[in-house]
Amino acid sequence: MTQLQLILLGVVLTPGVVFALFSILWLLGWDAPERSLTRITAVVYSAATAAVAWMAWSMHMAGVESVAVPLGDWFTVHDYHFPLVLLGDRLALPFLALTVILVGLIGQFSATYLHRDPGFARFYILLHLFAFGALLIFSAGSFDLIIGGWEMVGITSVLLISFFHYRLGPVDGAMRVFTVYRACDIGLITAAFAMHHYAHTSSFADGMPHLSNSDATVIGLLLLLSAAGKSAQVPFSGWLPRAMEGPTPSSAIFYGAISVHAGAYLLLRAQPILIESPIASGAVVLIGLMTAVHGTIVGRTCADAKTSLAYAALAQVGVVFMEIGFGWTWVPIMHILGHAMVRTLQFLRAPSMLHDYHQVHAAAGGHLEKTGKHLESMFPQSMQLWIYRLAMDRGHLDTILERGFVEPLLALSRLLAKLDRMGLGTAEPAEKQAVLLRGVKEEGAIDG
Amino acid sequence: MADLSFPLITAAIGIPAVAAVAAFTNNARARMAGVAGAVGASLCSLEILREVSAAGNAKLAEPWSLGLFTADNLNATFLVLYSLLTLGILILAPRRDTSAKITGTTLLVLAATLSAYGADNLIVLAAAWILSALPFIAGPFTGSWRPRAGLAASCIALVGAISIIVSAAQAGGDTQPFSIASLAGHNYGGQAAFALLIVAIVCRKGIFPAHAWIEDAAEAGPVLPVCLFINGHFGAFLLARVVIPDFPLSAQGTFPILSDLALFTAVYAAIRAVAETRARRILALLVLSQSACILAGLESATQEGVTGALVHCVVVAVATTGLFGVLRLMEVRFNRSFTTEHYLGFSEYTPRLAVFFVVCGLALVGLPGTLGFCSEDLLIHGTLISHPQVGLLLPMATAMNAVSLFRLFSRMFTGTQRTGIQGIADAVPRERWVLAAIVFFIVAAGMMPNVAVALRANAAHEISQALGHPVAFLTGH
Numbered sequence: 015m016t017q018l019q020l021i022l023l024g025v026v027l028t029p030g031v032v033f034a035l036f037s038i039l040w041l042l043g044w045d046a047p048e049r050s051l052t053r054i055t056a057v058v059y060s061a062a063t064a065a066v067a068w069m070a071w072s073m074h075m076a077g078v079e080s081v082a083v084p085l086g087d088w089f090t091v092h093d094y095h096f097p098l099v100l101l102g103d104r105l106a107l108p109f110l111a112l113t114v115i116l117v118g119l120i121g122q123f124s125a126t127y128l129h130r131d132p133g134f135a136r137f138y139i140l141l142h143l144f145a146f147g148a149l150l151i152f153s154a155g156s157f158d159l160i161i162g163g164w165e166m167v168g169i170t171s172v173l174l175i176s177f178f179h180y181r182l183g184p185v186d187g188a189m190r191v192f193t194v195y196r197a198c199d200i201g202l203i204t205a206a207f208a209m210h211h212y213a214h215t216s217s218f219a220d221g222m223p224h225l226s227n228s229d230a231t232v233i234g235l236l237l238l239l240s241a242a243g244k245s246a247q248v249p250f251s252g253w254l255p256r257a258m259e260g261p262t263p264s265s266a267i268f269y270g271a272i273s274v275h276a277g278a279y280l281l282l283r284a285q286p287i288l289i290e291s292p293i294a295s296g297a298v299v300l301i302g303l304m305t306a307v308h309g310t311i312v313g314r315t316c317a318d319a320k321t322s323l324a325y326a327a328l329a330q331v332g333v334v335f336m337e338i339g340f341g342w343t344w345v346p347i348m349h350i351l352g353h354a355m356v357r358t359l360q361f362l363r364a365p366s367m368l369h370d371y372h373q374v375h376a377a378a379g380g381h382l383e384k385t386g387k388h389l390e391s392m393f394p395q396s397m398q399l400w401i402y403r404l405a406m407d408r409g410h411l412d413t414i415l416e417r418g419f420v421e422p423l424l425a426l427s428r429l430l431a432k433l434d435r436m437g438l439g440t441a442e443p444a445e446k447q448a449v450l451l452r453g454v455k456e457e458g459a460i461d462g
Numbered sequence: 463m464a465d466l467s468f469p470l471i472t473a474a475i476g477i478p479a480v481a482a483v484a485a486f487t488n489n490a491r492a493r494m495a496g497v498a499g500a501v502g503a504s505l506c507s508l509e510i511l512r513e514v515s516a517a518g519n520a521k522l523a524e525p526w527s528l529g530l531f532t533a534d535n536l537n538a539t540f541l542v543l544y545s546l547l548t549l550g551i552l553i554l555a556p557r558r559d560t561s562a563k564i565t566g567t568t569l570l571v572l573a574a575t576l577s578a579y580g581a582d583n584l585i586v587l588a589a590a591w592i593l594s595a596l597p598f599i600a601g602p603f604t605g606s607w608r609p610r611a612g613l614a615a616s617c618i619a620l621v622g623a624i625s626i627i628v629s630a631a632q633a634g635g636d637t638q639p640f641s642i643a644s645l646a647g648h649n650y651g652g653q654a655a656f657a658l659l660i661v662a663i664v665c666r667k668g669i670f671p672a673h674a675w676i677e678d679a680a681e682a683g684p685v686l687p688v689c690l691f692i693n694g695h696f697g698a699f700l701l702a703r704v705v706i707p708d709f710p711l712s713a714q715g716t717f718p719i720l721s722d723l724a725l726f727t728a729v730y731a732a733i734r735a736v737a738e739t740r741a742r743r744i745l746a747l748l749v750l751s752q753s754a755c756i757l758a759g760l761e762s763a764t765q766e767g768v769t770g771a772l773v774h775c776v777v778v779a780v781a782t783t784g785l786f787g788v789l790r791l792m793e794v795r796f797n798r799s800f801t802t803e804h805y806l807g808f809s810e811y812t813p814r815l816a817v818f819f820v821v822c823g824l825a826l827v828g829l830p831g832t833l834g835f836c837s838e839d840l841l842i843h844g845t846l847i848s849h850p851q852v853g854l855l856l857p858m859a860t861a862m863n864a865v866s867l868f869r870l871f872s873r874m875f876t877g878t879q880r881t882g883i884q885g886i887a888d889a890v891p892r893e894r895w896v897l898a899a900i901v902f903f904i905v906a907a908g909m910m911p912n913v914a915v916a917l918r919a920n921a922a923h924e925i926s927q928a929l930g931h932p933v934a935f936l937t938g939h
Contacts (some may be wrong), residue, residue: 041817089912089915092764162831162835165835166831179876179877180877180879182877186877189868192864196865200854204846424736424737431737
């Protein structure tokens with residue numbers, strides 16, 4: 015294994031090892047001191063940042079375009095292989111650098127922000143798992159491996175949204191996010207299968223396999239489903255404001271920087287497939303456009319800082335989607351990097367927004383111009399009201415999803431439950447018997 | 463056929479049977495007797511697995527057992543798994559669930575289940591099948607009428623099928639009409655025997671429309687023995703051991719329908735779980751849905767699907783043991799059965815139990831880094847290859863199961879700040895070690911899935927060959 019391969023492997027695996035170590039120690043009863051957690055985190059991500067910088071510099075100097083780390087097959091059955099291959103190329107490296115830098119910064123910021131919080135250790139354990147998942151997504155050399163990182167980022171995201179688990183809002187928000195993630199992940203799982211089926215491999219470490227137009231359309235649309243879910247694009251945008259229930263540092267890194275751009279990264283990685291299919295490319299542009307408009311309009315009616323920022327991020331990611339759909343590569347990469355940095359800063363400063371505002375206000379001599387009135391003035395009064403109503407209900411997206419999918423599913427579930435109970439008469443005899451058998455005192459309604 | 467070094471299968475069956483007698487006669491030491499019996503069975507099973515692997519996954523006969531038992535790649539893993547699960551449950555169970563009656567009967571179920579796994583004789587298989595179900599039909603693990611009816615129907619169907627097979631074999635002049643191995647490929651009993659075997663599988667496995675008994679059993683019966691019983695996966699085992707080898711042509715013709723039915727059951731149970739409020743029923747429905755996925759994988763006739771199914775058997779068994787175990791411990795701690803109607807916020811008191819619950823749950827629905835990810839991946843690939851249209855239902859069912867599971871976790875462990883509860887312990891060492899072993903296995907095997915896949919590869923190859931190329935299987939080419 016070459017030096018560059020070792021560096022890439024080390025950068026990706028180290029957060030996973032730290033996560034595993036912390037988790038095992040916690041399960042064994044270790045009460046981690048805050049200082050140990052933050053120092054280890056600082057060392058790990060400082061080293062990782064230096065390693066990625068060194069790797070990028072070495073590759074640039076040697077004129078190497080990509081470094082692949084083939085680790086064999088994770089498992090093999092017959093002619094089906096799950097390839098374990100990491101890839102550090104010009105697309106992956108900026109995202110790897112972004113991840114290690116921001117996770118390191120968030121680690122330092124959270125040392126103060128979450129000081130003496132009962133969930134301090136939990137936050138850091140999950141932060142390392144998130145970093146591992148994100149690095150796995152960005153360095154994966156196959157769609158199968160992307161799924162692994164994708165799911166890890168998803169579950170970490172959900173567990174951090176419900177970080178303040180003793181409050182109803184975060185827990186409900188986490189449930190909503192988990193549902194959308196799982197529904198949309200079907201796209202990525204099926205796309206990976208379709209890659210195996212059509213191209214006999216899901217690996218792109220040696221270049222993306224060539225696909226016919228129709229195959230590319232199917233895979234492109236499936237990937238778009240998954241990317242739209244992860245990046246909160248229309249019609250799945252409703253989960254993003256709910257995700258703001260988590261602690262601010264995690265909101266910053268997930269929904270300002272890394273997680274929200276994972277969908278865009280997936281599409282960038284799959285761009286050779288999208289280029290093959292005008293339908294899929296067109297769909298990416300359309301979804302991006304709708305999201306950009308949606309984010310812009312809805313963001314203007316949000317009453318709190320984090321939700322406003324969430325919609326602003328949404329609008330920008332929509333524009334990134336459009337850029338990817340147009341077939342550009344470097345423009346969306348630069349857009350993502352710049353946007354991620356700025357948005358992270360904004361999220362981290364959100365709790366101090368009033369303080370910042372007063373400082374700016376004072377610096378401007380107490381005369382800050384009101385902005386943002388020009389957009390409204392472009393529309394007639396009646397349309398302004400209609401748009402306002404639309405924006406207040408966040409584009410009716412949640413209502414549409416609830417009435418179109420969730421409520422029918424729940425109704426079907428209840429109907430099936432009734433069918434299952436047919437022939438039983440009432441359920442009480444069985445339940446009474448259960449109480450006797452299992453020795454549990456039934457207490458009736460459980461207090462909430 | 464080579465022999466095992468010792469009558470290990472008989473020993474694996476005999477030790478828990480003897481321990482059961484000891485447990486029945488000494489209520490104070492029942493748990494100790496149970497653990498000793500399960501440890502003995504586990505050690506024998508592990509040695510069987512070692513000898514089978516050392517023999518290159520060949521079939522090994524048991525010495526001095528009159529051809530009643532054999533060990534091979536298919537049943538060796540099941541023997542180890544079931545023995546260890548029983549051991550885990552006997553250690554994990556709260557004190558009120560380790561009475562002489564419950565422990566003794568659990569050990570008898572263990573002995574009967576191991577007999578069924580090891581059987582190379584149809585009469586032994588039928589007897590073991592009935593004996594393992596008897597505590598759930600006649601007591602002491604009875605619940606409502608549906609589990610009794612479902613299990614009785616499966617027993618009757620199996621006895622009927624075996625009677626027809628043996629009669630046909632005797633009429634055909636077969637010298638070993640009771641031997642499972644010698645009947646392979648003869649299609650004795652024809653469509654009637656095949657149909658009855660399928661009825662037995664559908665009823666035992668809880669495939670739609672015979673699915674509801676599993677929910678009732680989990681709700682109304684003692685949850686840990688029920689969990690152990692369901693995780694025997696006898697339906698899938700009978701399919702792999704008897705139906706596919708003995709009726710490859712019929713199986714190939716019928717399995718697309720059965721596979722669709724299994725997928726339908728997986729989706730049906732997943733949809734049912736979405737709005738279900740009782741915790742035990744939710745878990746039962748998840749087991750049902752994931753078990754139906756196993757059957758769908760077996761019937762996909764692809765090597766990916768079959769291997770995925772055999773690995774998923776292990777995942778479902780281990781993960782649901784963890785889930786039901788944590789649920790039972792919580793029920794006993796808080797002295798109530800759980801529903802999802804309110805947020806209960808118990809993670810403040812039992813953080814480690816909460817972590818064990820969420821890890822087991824996510825492994826069940828294919829979290830990366832756990833063995834469930836590998837098995838789900840193989841299952842989905844297998845079923846999508848064999849049924850591109852309906853195969854898509856499998857990831858949908860899994861996604862819905864994940865949502866139901868997370869909902870249950872959220873409601874039980876989060877959502878509110880509770881005050882005024884005192885004296886509630888988190889996982890005590892006895893529980894912690896068992897649950898940690900479960901999580902360790904799920905994660906370690908998930909990190910190195912090739913080991914688990916290799917353990918099931920030979921059996922998967924034989925099954926997929928029999929289904930995919932029945933004529934070649936029959937002629938031995």
